[in-house]
Amino acid sequence: MNDLPDRFPRGWFVLGHQRDFPIGETNTIYGFDRKIQVQRLEDGSIKIDLGDTDEWPILEINQMVMVWHDAEKKEPDFLPKKIEECYSDEWSDYGMASFLVKNNCRELIDNMADKGHFGPVHQAPFEGFWNEAKDHTYTQEMTADSPILGRDLFSQATYEGPAYMTTYMSAIHDGNKVESRLAVTHIPLTLTSFQINFGVMVKKVPGMSAEDEAAFIQGYVDANNYAFGQDVAIWENKIYIPDPVVCDGDGPLHKLRKWYGQFLVNRDDVPTGLDLAKREF
Amino acid sequence: MTDQELIAPELPEQRDPSVSDLVSGWYKIAQSDQISTKEALQVDNFPTQIVVWRGEDSVLRGLDLYCKHMGASLACGEVEGNSIRCPFHAWRWAGEGHCDEIPYAKRIPPKALTRAWEIDEMDGEIYAWFDKNASPSDPNGQRFK
Numbered sequence: 177m178n179d180l181p182d183r184f185p186r187g188w189f190v191l192g193h194q195r196d197f198p199i200g201e202t203n204t205i206y207g208f209d210r211k212i213q214v215q216r217l218e219d220g221s222i223k224i225d226l227g228d229t230d231e232w233p234i235l236e237i238n239q240m241v242m243v244w245h246d247a248e249k250k251e252p253d254f255l256p257k258k259i260e261e262c263y264s265d266e267w268s269d270y271g272m273a274s275f276l277v278k279n280n281c282r283e284l285i286d287n288m289a290d291k292g293h294f295g296p297v298h299q300a301p302f303e304g305f306w307n308e309a310k311d312h313t314y315t316q317e318m319t320a321d322s323p324i325l326g327r328d329l330f331s332q333a334t335y336e337g338p339a340y341m342t343t344y345m346s347a348i349h350d351g352n353k354v355e356s357r358l359a360v361t362h363i364p365l366t367l368t369s370f371q372i373n374f375g376v377m378v379k380k381v382p383g384m385s386a387e388d389e390a391a392f393i394q395g396y397v398d399a400n401n402y403a404f405g406q407d408v409a410i411w412e413n414k415i416y417i418p419d420p421v422v423c424d425g426d427g428p429l430h431k432l433r434k435w436y437g438q439f440l441v442n443r444d445d446v447p448t449g450l451d452l453a454k455r456e457f
Numbered sequence: 458m459t460d461q462e463l464i465a466p467e468l469p470e471q472r473d474p475s476v477s478d479l480v481s482g483w484y485k486i487a488q489s490d491q492i493s494t495k496e497a498l499q500v501d502n503f504p505t506q507i508v509v510w511r512g513e514d515s516v517l518r519g520l521d522l523y524c525k526h527m528g529a530s531l532a533c534g535e536v537e538g539n540s541i542r543c544p545f546h547a548w549r550w551a552g553e554g555h556c557d558e559i560p561y562a563k564r565i566p567p568k569a570l571t572r573a574w575e576i577d578e579m580d581g582e583i584y585a586w587f588d589k590n591a592s593p594s595d596p597n598g599q600r601f602k
Contacts, residue, residue: 206462278466296547366465413530415523421568425561
């Protein structure tokens with residue numbers, strides 16, 4: 177059916193923001209066809225109960241609580257990089273939002289290379305578009321100049337593994353440089369559904385009140401919610417084309433899908449030649 | 458969230474019409490008044506899912522429902538002239554089954570082809586021709602309501 181993958185990908189998956197797991201509490205997270213009980217112990221560490229004898233590595237980094245999923249049950253072979261802004265007083269914390277999508281989580285990944293969908297789906301014209309793949313990372317850079325999105329917009333988005341993407345963005349709004357960071361993470365619930373958990377943080381503007389800052393972050397959360405809503409309308413009314421006919425204006429979709437495929441096979445079966453030197457498309 | 462979330466939703470796929478056991482003929486798929494000029498309709502009561510739309514010339518056309526590029530439903534797209542434009546990447550498809558415009562491409566790939574279905578209108582009803590071996594339509598073929 178639909179050439180669905182035979183497994184959930186290997187990698188780090190965000191369970192939620194650290195603040196959502198206070199000491200002494202147990203939260204239920206749905207993912208990987210199971211209920212995951214997440215408990216913060218008195219010593220501050222996180223303990224998860226997967227309902228069987230499985231033990232998955234846990235990591236707290238960049239304000240997020242993550243688990244390592246690997247069908248082969250091997251130790252992690254990479255770690256997400258530390259993002260200094262997540263530990264800086266000059267930046268806000270992440271404002272978080274989430275929603276559920278009825279499709280396989282690979283649909284979200286296509287966006288990295290899918291240069292052609294930004295105009296029709298998001299009404300977002302852009303000027304430059306670059307992609308780069310290196311080992312477990314995949315990076316997209318974009319520049320745009322838009323009265324709505326911002327002048328001199330620059331965005332750099334990087335996946336570390338199949339499910340943790342972080343973005344740095346800067347734009348000029350009303351003559352002021354606005355810097356923001358996004359974390360777009362997801363967790364598969366089943367092979368045909370996944371939950372996006374995304375976070376937005378902004379560089380604090382000197383003199384801005386806490387109230388204005390919260391409203392500012394909420395504005396970014398709302399804008400991203402709106403943009404994901406545009407994607408979801410497509411994702412929930414489509415089939416998967418495994419080997420699409422592409423045109424000269426499409427990004428490197430085949431290359432991206434091969435890169436993503438490394439997380440869907442055993443480590444010994446990962447092919448070579450998945451890297452892509454940075455280039456413009 | 459509830460445990461309900463762990464029930465996997467079923468995803469659509471373009472059904473293979475060649476496995477249908479229907480005989481050759483014109484099959485009623487809709488009423489004429491269901492599709493106004495420059496509107497499109499998703500049709501499921503046929504051996505495969507199709508999109509049927511009425512061009513600006515009032516003529517009905519039909520194609521496989523899902524775009525052959527990246528799989529979006531063309532029924533969510535816009536009728537433009539006598540063609541239909543996909544909502545995902547704006548590829549525009551003609552009723553004969555070829556892509557006739559891609560706004561961001563210099564050249565349309567020759568392989569950008571989809572399956573066209575013959576549509577006919579009679580007495581306020583819309584029919585699509587089905588023959589599992591893809592033989593051309595017979596205007597006097599049997600009509601199934």
